[in-house]
Amino acid sequence: MHIIKSNxxxxxxxxAGSNAARAAVKAGAEKVIIIQPRGLINTCVEEGCMPSKxxxxxxxxxxxLEQVLKDxxxxxxxxxxxxxxxxxxxxxxxxxxxxxFIDNHTVAVTDQKNVQxxxxxxxxxxxxxxxxxxxxxGLDSIGSSLLISDDVVSNKAQFTxxxxxxxxIGGGPxxxxxxxxxxxxxxxxxxxxxxxxxxxxxxxxxxxxxxxxKDSTSFPIDLNANLVKVEKHDGAVFCHIQCNEDxxxxxxxxxxxxxxRRANTDTLNLEKTGVSLDARGNIEHNEQMxxxxxxxxxxxxxxxxxxxxxxxAEMGKIAGYNATNPEDPISMDYDRHMxxxxxxxxxxxxxxxxxQEAIKRGMDVISASKEFKSIGxxxxxxxxxGLWKVVADAKTGEILGSQILGPDSxxxxxxxxxxxxxNANTYEDILHMTWYHPTYAEILKSIARDLEKKHVT
Numbered sequence: 542m543h544i545i546k547s548n549x550x551x552x553x554x555x556x557a558g559s560n561a562a563r564a565a566v567k568a569g570a571e572k573v574i575i576i577q578p579r580g581l582i583n584t585c586v587e588e589g590c591m592p593s594k595x596x597x598x599x600x601x602x603x604x605x606l607e608q609v610l611k612d613x614x615x616x617x618x619x620x621x622x623x624x625x626x627x628x629x630x631x632x633x634x635x636x637x638x639x640x641x642f643i644d645n646h647t648v649a650v651t652d653q654k655n656v657q658x659x660x661x662x663x664x665x666x667x668x669x670x671x672x673x674x675x676x677x678x679g680l681d682s683i684g685s686s687l688l689i690s691d692d693v694v695s696n697k698a699q700f701t702x703x704x705x706x707x708x709x710i711g712g713g714p715x716x717x718x719x720x721x722x723x724x725x726x727x728x729x730x731x732x733x734x735x736x737x738x739x740x741x742x743x744x745x746x747x748x749x750x751x752x753x754x755k756d757s758t759s760f761p762i763d764l765n766a767n768l769v770k771v772e773k774h775d776g777a778v779f780c781h782i783q784c785n786e787d788x789x790x791x792x793x794x795x796x797x798x799x800x801x802r803r804a805n806t807d808t809l810n811l812e813k814t815g816v817s818l819d820a821r822g823n824i825e826h827n828e829q830m831x832x833x834x835x836x837x838x839x840x841x842x843x844x845x846x847x848x849x850x851x852x853x854a855e856m857g858k859i860a861g862y863n864a865t866n867p868e869d870p871i872s873m874d875y876d877r878h879m880x881x882x883x884x885x886x887x888x889x890x891x892x893x894x895x896x897q898e899a900i901k902r903g904m905d906v907i908s909a910s911k912e913f914k915s916i917g918x919x920x921x922x923x924x925x926x927g928l929w930k931v932v933a934d935a936k937t938g939e940i941l942g943s944q945i946l947g948p949d950s951x952x953x954x955x956x957x958x959x960x961x962x963x964n965a966n967t968y969e970d971i972l973h974m975t976w977y978h979p980t981y982a983e984i985l986k987s988i989a990r991d992l993e994k995k996h997v998t
Contacts, residue, residue: 589690645815660955706795716799732763753886777792839856899942909989912929
């Protein structure tokens with residue numbers, strides 16, 4: 542049996558996988574091979590953050606569903622071509638197929654009934670994730686009335702009409718963004734969220750997001766709410782909803798499930814390796830992206846955490862470097878890359894540490910917040926909902942993190958904090974910066990003044 546050898550073998554060609562391969566080449570690996578499936582190449586481009594923004598923009602512009610889907614497909618085709626064209630010029634080799642482990646250093650790759658074995662000094666698992674659908678009585682019996690994110694944003698799945706009533710299970714970024722899409726397309730939407738809203742943020746942001754959801758122009762978010770049973774009769778979906786201690790039955794046309802994503806590891810034959818799994822079935826690994834098997838690394842969504850593109854890219858870089866230079870490893874700094882944005886009706890954005898996370902770590906911090914409706918441009922633009930918060934070290938004044946909710950530009954505004962955190966700037970530095978009036982960004986200067994008043998000398 543012929544076995545092809547390499548220094549580093551990467552399973553998956555998405556953001557994590559391509560960055561891992563690129564980093565391995567840069568770090569000195571002579572032969573790097575990516576195993577790329579013939580189907581999905583890159584989640585972000587084909588069924589994630591990119592096409593979701595396309596359909597949100599189309600709905601916001603009041604386009605017809607037919608036009609929204611046509612534009613979405615055109616965007617996916619264009620972006621995918623740019624991605625694949627770029628990969629062709631890379632210094633690593635791409636092999637089409639799907640891989641299963643034979644042992645800690647070897648995989649069998651199948652492509653159109655052809656099987657080839659590959660072995661490598663190091664293997665990087667970067668196989669991504671897929672939408673997770675929880676077990677709910679009757680949910681698997683409602684057919685096309687059950688929607689996951691792939692059914693809405695991917696060009697592999699189509700729906701021909703906008704549902705009149707949509708029940709969304711899950712109030713995270715995916716649930717809120719797709720609920721916003723259906724709301725803007727004319728659907729009556731309700732969101733069920735098991736825990737607090739905006740769980741990554743300080744509590745006041747979740748409270749404000751729920752307050753905004755009660756506006757007549759929005760859609761409701763029910764907290765402490767679960768879908769416990771689903772029945773379909775004569776084309777209508779009857780949902781048994783538990784909210785606190787009460788159970789009510791409501792009729793919907795579609796149920797959108799947005800309860801997170803699950804790692805794509807089921808088909809890898811991990812039992813042929815010595816890789817350890819945690820209680821949730823995710824692959825255990827350290828901050829060097831190394832698993833319990835020294836020769837096997839992991840990167841991206843398949844880790845089961847920090848499932849955001851820029852995290853995947855950085856994990857890939859770390860894994861690629863360490864797979865090539867295991868004797869001199871570098872570590873992943875999750876805090877340095879903590880940046881998250883949701884593009885829903887009332888966008889939210891976060892960078893660095895929240896106040897509650899900093900306190901949990903035993904840090905001494907100060908914070909200050911401003912509501913947009915109380916400041917300059919917020920008043921002029923009738924920005925009824927939203928706030929901006931900054932967290933700083935109580936002794937040094939160094940900015941540790943920030944959170945924003947409300948304006949359409951929240952995702953852009955949070956970028957202002959990237960160099961501020963990267964350069965370890967303080968509230969005093971912010972006060973010495975120039976801020977144009979009237980802008981949303983100048984709120985930072987008002988917040989910095991409040992931090993100055995709280996500073997511990």
